[in-house]
Amino acid sequence: MIKTDFLVIGSGIAGLSYALKVANHFKEAQVILVTKAEKEESNTKYAQGGIATVTNTDTDSFEEHIQDTLIAGDGLCDEAVVRMVVEEAPKRLEELIAWGTQFDKTNQGDYSLGREGGHSQNRILHHKDVTGSEIARALLETVDKTKNITLLEDHFTVDFITDHHILRAQGHEKTVTHRDEITCYGAYVLDENTQEIKTIQAKITLLAAGGSGQVYRTTTNPKIATGDGIAMAYRAKAKVKDIEFIQFHPTALHQEPAQSPAFLITEAVRGEGGILRNIYGERFMEKYDDRLELAPRDIVARAIDSELKLTGEDYVYLDCKHIDPKHFVNHFPNITKKCKSLGIDVHKDFIPVTPAAHYICGGVAVDMNGETTIENLYACGECSRTGLHGANRLASNSLIEAVVYAHKSFEHAITKFDSLTFRNDIPGWDDTDTSKNKENILITHDRRDIQKIMSNYVGIVRSDERLQRAANRIEMLYQENKELYKKAKLSVPICELRNMITNAYLIIQASMERKENKGGFYNQDCLKP
Template sequence: MQQVDFLVIGTGIAGLTYAYKMAHRFPEKKILVLTKAAADETNTKYAQGGVAVVNDPEHDSFEKHIEDTLIAGDGLCSKKIVEIVVTEGPDRIDEMIALGTNFDKEADGDYKRGKEGGHSEFRILHHKDVTGWEMERALLEAVATCPNIELIKHCFVIDLITQHHLGYLVTKATPDIECYGVYVLNLRTNEIETILSGSTYLASGGNGQVYRTTTNPGIATGDGVAMVYRAKGRIENMEFIQFHPTALFEAGLTGQAFLITEAVRGDGGILRNKDGEAFMERYDARKDLAPRDIVARAIDSEMKRTGTEHVWLDCRHFELEKFLEHFPNIYEKCKSIGIDITQHMIPVAPAAHYSCGGIKVDAWGQTSIRNLYAVGECSSTGLHGANRLASNSLLEAMVFAHRCFEQVSKKALSGELNEHHYKGAIPEWNAKGTMQPREMILITQSLKELRQVMSDYVGIVRNNIRLERASKRLDLLWEETEQLYRSSKVSPQLLELRNLITIGYLIVKGAIFRKESRGLNYNTDYPEKSALVQNVVL
């Protein structure tokens, strides 16, 4: 059992930004950062397109960015939060640039700005087609200079520690649930450790691995959301799963698909069906630059209508030199599988990409559990509403990391943070009566079933029969997995399966409760929007 001053879970942009700022504000205090994989294996790393920000007042304005975000969110955004993120964003970008992030520039020294679906102006700052990787690099280098930050890799957080572990009955109705820290499986020693902290900060990322094909890396298994739900914290809007319209289609591929950034369409890429028709004009006046929910549904419709597994992204009219300058990794990836973008169109299909819902937080990142904060894709701030505007996610992570930093700093300086009076009473992890699972197929097969159910029944287009079937199958998977969990020694595979089943349950329940089609939740049994605009809180 160890005690730290500030505990951070996750090493993407949300986690590292917060850790770096806390380290400088409190040089005498210890900040512990945990990640279950390598330090740079995060959703941030795979963010290609860039970060949306208003820093060209001559051609753009806060009002335009706010309006674009509200339109994309289809009535469910919190206008107050949208205004906060958009107006505070430029300062956060300046901080990232000061830390050494290199955004692409024009010959005259001004920043190159891209345009993506749903944006009315060119405002996407980028570093070629690996913007997230570049921001992650700068942050990791900055964190490495802080002697009071300890970054431990290959540590899997199992559960949050609350009053429940002290023997109290904790329910959703329990007032003042408190987080004291976490139980962690150290993958190097295979031991389970207890870590206590005055504040716990979740930056655990997304949950795309609940689907058969996703742009997310293998670590995106919804661990933070699942832990908070088990701890009786509030979760909202999980039905709004954004499918990126253009993941590279490779026959037979499951798991992580290569992303073809929306910026390619922003630069003039055209979606075509199997007959070569540019079909987007039949679905939306904005054509290929409509918001992602509209483009993904249009592609899904074309694939079903023509009986194909993908559509095409036509870049043959691009100047090769400019394509290579902006999208070198996409060019190399396509080339590696025999696609010459000057001669061939790129096969693309939608893939699970981003969770717009998550752990419900306030304007300072505070969850419904005391001393527990959540930022980034695992959180639901009110920015994205029913559909995230392209390239708003990195901006949100930076803004809320800073707001959490301000809030926790204030509490630390005033002595408000929990002093852990229960330290001696918190039990060590109890693995009594458990054994190593004898057959890994019990885990791997359940994971396959989960992904098939979610992809076939809870994808881009849904209906009540599919959702009911998904619900029944998930109930059975949950029962089987909980039985295995109670009798087995924990492993990363079992923990991730358990978390993903919880994520699937939350997505399905949210979709069942939302009896309308809004944003990313399109239900053919309720094709219209409801007059009652509300969040689904679970």
């Protein structure tokens, strides 16, 4: 049994900034931060474009950022949340800078502000084309210097500890069924090096475990993005909402053979003037939206999907040849280098691109304090559903949402921390009557099957028939793997497969329930928006 005051699950921008806040506020408190891979590996690391914040009130305003967000969200944003996030964003930006994050500046010393799809003004702060990596670097360096934070790498969170586990350990047949009866007391965590499952009891737990892009065959998300946080929260009976809204990034680099994760060509490239063309070299966005390449992501992704169906090809082109070469290389050195490694000269050649699963707009439902429906469990970052994004996230709003909600969760946690105590009846993990799984190849095959099912039937454009087929196939996978989970000693592949099946199920069910097309959700059998 390990006891800690605060347990943080996830080492992206949300988890790191929250951990720093509680550790610095409560100097004597212990904070344990667990992450399933090495500490640098998170969705934050792969964020290229930047962070959307109003910094120049001469040319921009909170109201414009709010309206851009509401328009992108297609009527499903919570306006009070949007206003809170946008108005608090500059303060949280200053904290990132104070922690050591360096954003690009102009020769005059002002922030170099980019523009992306759906934004009416230039308001995207960035660090070249590796903004997320720069933020993660600064936060991790600060965490490493903070003595009361213990960071555990290669630790996979299996499940939250709740009243369900306590009652079962006490021999009660009936466990908790109502959300308002559930409290989180920490989590069971698998040490991947020793294969030991640790019981970590915590007064307050923050879930910041990222997204679920790996349920799709082509995604910009890293291998670790298997929806673990959403699945764990759902099993603990937390409310999950808006999970049918999957944002497909319009421009992932098309490679043969396909790579996972797919290399992202940031939206900022289109913000600098990049033009989308079909395989015949024809510009096509004017057929779909007056905002052309700077329309919101859902519109651009569906437009590309339509062009691919018309031409029968697997990709379209992004034309950057007319952009000033020196400026392009300076702003997008990573993209330039990657393309060059594939024999693509961005100054002379078109870049082949295709849509890829990028971001889940829904997730674990939280209020404006970051509280889930489970007591003492907070959630922020991509695994959460705050109401900011609605049906479609506005580009570069995710990083700022993460730090704003990390702060709100911190503020609320400190109001209740002193009243919380540890329990003495938390059971350890019980793996009696289990044995080591002998055939990992079945897990690998099933993981690929999930990705194939979701890509073929629950992609950019869906239909009632496709969704029903997907539901039938996911149910078969669930039944086949239910016994495996019960009988086998846990491993990361087994747990990830379980979580991917859960996420696929939730996305499919939510898609079947939605009867109106909004933002990133489009069913050709639904009422048109």
